[in-house]
Amino acid sequence: MTGGNKSLEGPLFRAMIRACLLAGRVYTAVVIDTGAIAGLALWFPPGKALWQNDAQKNLGFNQFLESLSPKTREWWINTYGSALAPFIKTALSPHTVESSWYLNCICVDPKYQRQGIATNLIKMVEQKVRCSHSVCYICMMSSYVQAMTTSILALCTDTDVNVRD
Numbered sequence: 242m243t244g245g246n247k248s249l250e251g252p253l254f255r256a257m258i259r260a261c262l263l264a265g266r267v268y269t270a271v272v273i274d275t276g277a278i279a280g281l282a283l284w285f286p287p288g289k290a291l292w293q294n295d296a297q298k299n300l301g302f303n304q305f306l307e308s309l310s311p312k313t314r315e316w317w318i319n320t321y322g323s324a325l326a327p328f329i330k331t332a333l334s335p336h337t338v339e340s341s342w343y344l345n346c347i348c349v350d351p352k353y354q355r356q357g358i359a360t361n362l363i364k365m366v367e368q369k370v371r372c373s374h375s376v377c378y379i380c381m382m383s384s385y386v387q388a389m390t391t392s393i394l395a396l397c398t399d400t401d402v403n404v405r406d
Contacts, residue, residue, distance in 0.1 A: 244313030249305065256301030257283060257346055263297055264289045268365050270358045279353040282362035283346040291345045342370055
């Protein structure tokens with residue numbers, strides 16, 4: 242996503258967080274003793290998506306794009322950008338974005354992994370989803386899919402498995 246330029250990982254992630262603060266919900270897991278952020282989840286409610294409009298893009302994404310090499314910028318605009326929405330609609334349904342919660346990004350500091358933090362960040366929104374009789378989905382562009390224990394969570398992946406019961 243950065244064309245191999247590690248120095249752009251921070252600006253990309255900060256742009257994602259800012260856009261989510263504007264249009265979505267940012268959930269954090271904080272270490273009680275130190276106040277450090279152990280985990281973070283960027284969720285978008287039904288009808289909202291990351292970089293859906295100029296207001297979101299102006300919170301760092303446009304600057305990030307300008308920092309990329311021409312080849313990587315072209316990939317963002319003409320390959321990734323034009324392929325993601327059709328991929329999600331094909332893998333799930335044409336109305337998924339309008340009716341579902343979307344987990345754009347979830348991460349846990351390696352020091353705190355394997356302690357249930359990511360699971361709990363997902364379960365926080367799962368409770369809201371159950372009350373609204375909706376679904377939530379996670380778009381994962383990798384073949385790593387861990388078994389989920391919920392029937393309302395759809396996984397949009399690059400594998401043949403998209404929903405776990």
